[in-house]
Amino acid sequence: MPERFFADIYRDTEHLTWAPTEQVRERGRRRTRQTRIAATLAGVVAVVVVATGAVALAGGQDGAPTPVLPATGSPTPTPTPSATSAPPPPPTTSTTPAVPPSSPSTTSGSPSKGPTSTTIPTEALLRAADLPTGYRPAGNDLDGDWSFNFAASMACQDTPNLSAKERAERGAVFQKLDVSPVIERVRRYSLDGAKATIVWARTVTECEPGNERKSLSIVDSGFAGDGSLLIRFNAEGLISYTLFVRQDDLVAEIWLGSVTNRTEVRRLAQRAADRLCAGTDAC
Known part of the structure; x- marks a missing residue:
């Protein structure tokens, strides 16, 4: 190439200010991105045009769908549903069955006023102070033959079942020297069971005698x-006595042993009834 050509180029560019290399690279990258975006928009527009023409040919009417634009940072407006759009799906329901509100339970008989717990608190039992003088607590061992069932089995030919x-x-x-112990059994039943x-204890006294020398009889009620x-x-x-006292769904069966004084027995029965109230809401 002639030297004259290079001399002219040098003369024309001698006083030019060249941009830094990094700035030149950034301009090239920006130009490349703009070229790609333009090409993408052109493709989208072409697809929309083709889809619009297809809809118009299939439906026999002018279709004017809203063009779908690429996602941007700005919120996309909610499209207006057309008359031919499919109805929205029904809301999803939970597979867990609804739990109906709890309601008070009903029974054929009168509802029990007692607590729902089946336990018997110690406060529902007699204290040594409730008994005649000289008795002391001796634990809670209920083994042995001091019970109404044992007496009934001796007096009756066939003891009615409870x-x-x-x-x-x-x-x-409760124990006292030289006399039979006083033994209390407190049982919880349903209200009807109590x-x-x-009624069962009264019926047992009317049983057919199994031994004419042994008998049961009601002396007070x-x-x-x-x-x-x-x-x-x-x-x-x-002679010995058994005392029954009921308070709601609790029944106290007290083997009185040698306690035979009627005044003492009635006082003890009232103390037993008062104690049973600690195990029921009925009093």
Whole structure:
């Protein structure tokens, strides 16, 4: 190439100010991005035009769909649904069945006023101070033959069965020198079961005698709590008494041993009824 050409180029560019290399590179990258965006927009417009023509040919009417633009940082307006659009799907429902609100349970009989717990608190049992002078607490061991069932098995040929099922039982033993112990058994039933227990105890006294020298008889009733019975057991001349006291769904069965004074028995029955109130809301 002639030297004259290079001399002219040098003369024309001698006083030019050249941009820094990094600035030149940034301009090139910017130009490349603009070229790509332009090409993308051109492709989108072409697709929209073709889709519009297809809709117009298929539907026989002028279609004017809103063109779909590439996602940008600005919020996209909600498109207006057309008359031919499919209805929106129904809202998704939970597969968990709804739990109906709880309602008070009903029974065929009168509702029990007692607590729902089947336990028997110690406060529902007698104290040594409730008994005649000289008795002291001796634990809660209920083993042995000091019970109404044992007396009934000796006096009756066939002891009637108690159909009521107890839900809990708790006992207390009181001892005094040279006399039979006083033993209390407190049982919790359903309300109907507690009432049936008093009826059962009365029925047992009417059983067919199994031994003419042993017998059961009612000597007092209705003097304490929601129901009460004082039953005399004669075992060949040896006399003892069993006291039943009901308070709502609780029934106290007290083997009185040698406690035979009627005034003392009634006072003890009232103390037992008062104690049972610690185990029920009925009083």
